[in-house]
Amino acid sequence: MNYAINVKGLTKRFGKKVAVNNVDIAVPEGEVWGFLGPNGSGKTTTIRMLCGLLKADAGEGTCLGYDFRTQSEEIKRETGYMTQKFSFWEDLSIRENLEFVARVYGLPKKRKLVDDTLEKLGLVSRQKQLAGELSGGWKQRMALAACMLHSPRLLLLDEPTAGVDPKARRDFWTEIHKLSGAGITVLVSTHYMDEAERCDQIVFISYGDKVAQGPVMKIIEDSGLITFTIEGERARALADELRGKPGVEFVAFFGAMLHVSGYDRALLEATLAPYRGDPALTISETHPSLEDVFIQLQDRAARGAS
Amino acid sequence: MNGYRFTLHRFFAVLMKEMIQMRRDRMTLGLLIGIPVMQLFIFGYAINMVPRHLATVVSVADPGPFSDSIVAALNNSSYFDIVKATNSPAEARRMLARGDASFAVEIPVNFSRDLIRGAKPNLLVEADATDPAAGSYALAAIPNLAVTAMRDDLVGPLAPLAAKPAAFNVVVHNLYNPENITQYNIVPGLLGVILTLTMVLATAIALTRERERGTYENLLAMPTRPVEIMVGKITPNIFVGAFQAMLILLLARFVFHVPFIGSLSLLAATSALFITALLGVGYTISTVARNQMQAMQMTFFFLLPSIMLSGFIFPFRGMPGWAQWIGEVLPITHFLRIVRGILLKGNGTFEVWPEVWPMILFLFAAGTVAITRFRRTLD
Structure with missing residues (x-):
């Protein structure tokens, strides 16, 4: 299998603080990884190391077949990197931003390329507007288009949908899957579980350590979590009552529903038994969601770290 | 390592971007043009190294034709304006202390009698020396004034009391600026100071602005190289600097009537070198400063010695050796000698060369530091 990203032992320290600790990532070509x-x-730090913006303190491997430690020039030329914060020039118009990118990469037929991109974005009529005047969703679309202008083989997206409305988010992901279908590899960091669920595989890191990796279903299975939902009027009041009871690892709200999760079925059942008789409460077992697992991994990592 | 290779299309990309941004930033563009004009008018007209019409109080304890002559002579000299005549030396002192007068001239009791007797009475001149430079020209003029004033009174039997002329003549030629017009010195000097301020500042915020706005990360993520970014960012400022220099020289010629004796093309060439050296400094600051505030502070750290130790206002040779040594490092020190030399003395390439190579050396050093300081990562 060909890997777009294949790095081992990636490590970065800032002074005494270890930001990324011995992380291995291997993303096959054409896949979307969350x-x-x-x-x-350490998500941003990892992404920055991959595209040569930060020097790794340790680790080796390749990005698009180039040594990521020494060939960052070559990697940059074939990678699109979308920063967490909008990082195009707000005092340049949309068109001028795209033209700048086209010039930097020395792209042929610049005018037509920019025209086509504007057309595809649906920004032809607003091409003279300053990028700083765009709304969050449009900024993000423009940034993605600018990152894609030089037809990269790898896209590194750092929380691209933070602060973007649900409809724009959906459109964005449709675009990502289209790109992936065209053979482009995508590594995208996110806080949204629904986005993570749309990835081929996810990598979960906490305090610089990789704590889990795999397809969503496998991560949920591997977690070994057992989850019960409690519905009903009194559910809200129950959260504090259940926290810390035998067998209960954590309690979390999903909308109006309460998720109670743990590892030991017998203990958990015993703890919940007294509430079963309450007619105002509906208690049933469910598949743990990715978010349950996320919280669990985070809790466990936090305990390990302290 | 092909990290320092230069490609035209990327340089051009950065250049275009900078030009557009500069055009949009009306405030900064306005300042770049407004600063030279304003400073030239303010300093050109305000600074006067040969102050005249200084407030003077005379206390006359011995009225008479002699004291009248002296007071009249002071008043006529244009250095002194008699603001008050009193007969109380104590009041004259109070006026000095309050700052109402810069000089107190005291004609003591029995001045006329002692003078006629040949007892050589004292004419006391008290000066407010808190600012030693302010009164020096005026003070130097007083002995001569008094002697000349008396000449018309000391006739007939008193003639022997008059000062005898010296046995030889002292001939003084004030070359290059015979009338001691301060503007001839200050206005060409302002060319150096204004360029130092605007060029260093404009370049110093070049990279820090990108860093503050977060666009720096994007610039680094693209295949742009340090030297392309640097040259692309500096080039528009070279044009701004050239425009400023032209503006200042035009005003110098037609508003302040500074003589233009030497070669203008030599002046243009040396100005270009000076501007480039300044941009090197600015860019170095840009690579060190974390934000625009720091860039501004560092610019002023560079600007202050450029004004104080360069010979712009204070005579260079009057400074102790170590201060002159610092001054010699600064490009403006050499540029001031060049611009004054060309405009006022008509210096040519041969006379100017000793000031040119230190600037080249400085440019080379600053450029090297700027390029090596430029980090291609965010570390």
Whole structure:
């Protein structure tokens, strides 16, 4: 199998703090991988190391077949990197931003390329508008288009949908899957579980350590979690009551529903038994969701770290 | 390592981007043009190294034709404006202390009598020396003034009391600026100071602005190289600098009537070198400063010695050796000698060369630091 990204032992320290610790990532060509982890877990640092914006303290491997430690020039030329914060020039118009990118990469038929891109974006009528005047969703679409202008083989997207409305988010992901279908490899970091579920595989990192990796279903299975939902008027009040009871690992709300999760079925059943008789409560077992697993992994990593 | 290879299309990309951004940033563009004009008018007209019409109080304890002559002579000299005549030396002192007068001239009791007797009475001149430079020209003029004033009174039997002329003549030629017009010195000097301020500042914020806005990360993620970014960012400022220099020289010629004796093309060539050296400094600051505020502070850290130690206002040779040594490092010190030399003295390439090579050396050093300081990662 050909890997677009294949790195081992990726490590980055800032002073004494270890931001990324010995992380292995191997993304096959054409797949979409999700990068999950709480804020400050090292997602951005990892992505920056992959495209040569930060020097790795340790680790080796390749990105698009180039040594990521020494050939960042070559990697940059075939990679599109979308930063977490909008990083195009707000005092340039949409067209000028695209033209700048086209010039930097020395792309042929610049005018037609920019015209076509604007057309595809549906921004022809607003091409003279300053990028800073665009709304969040449009900024993100423009940024993606600019990152794609030089037809990269690898897309690194750092929380591309933060602060974007649900409809724009959906459109964005449709676009990502289209790109992936065309053979482009995508590594995308996100906080949204629904987005993670649309990835071929996810990598979960916490405090710089990779704590889980695999397809969504496998990660959920591997977690060994047993989850019960509690519905009903009194469910809300129950959360604090159940927390810390035998067998209960954590309690979390999903909308109005309460998820109670643990590893030991017998203990969990015993704890929940007294509430079964309450007519105002509906208790039933469910498949743990990715978010349950996410919380569990985060909790466990936090305990391990402290 | 092909990290320093230069490609035209990427340089052009950065250049175009900078030009558009500069055109949009009306405020900065306005300042770049407004600053030179304003400073030239303010400093050109305000700074006067040969102050005249300084407030003077005379306390006359011995009225008479002699004291009248002296007071009249002071008043006529244009250095002194008699603001008050009193007979109380104490009041004159108070006026000095309050700052109402810069000089107090005291004609003591029995001045006339002692003078006629040949007892050589004292004419006391007290000066407010808190600012030593302010009164120096005026003070130097007083002895001569008094002697000349008395000449018409000391006739007939008093003639022997008059000062005898010296046995030889001292001939003084004030070359290059015979009338001691301060503007001839200050206005060409302002060319150096204004360029130092605007060029260093404009370039210093070049990279820090990208860093502050987060666009720096994007620039680094693309295959742009340090030297392409640097040259692309500096080039528009070279044009701005050239425009400023032209503006200042035009005003110098037609508003302040500074003589233009030497070669203008030599001046243009040396100005270009000076501007480039300044942009090197600005870019170095740009690679060190974390934000625009720091870039601004560092610019002023560079600007202050450029004004104080370069010979712009204070005589260069009057400074102690170590200060002159610092001054010699700064490009403006050499540029001031060049521009004053060309405009006022008509210096040519041969006279100017000793000031040119230190600037080249400086440019080379600053450029090297700027390129090596430029980090291609975010570390």
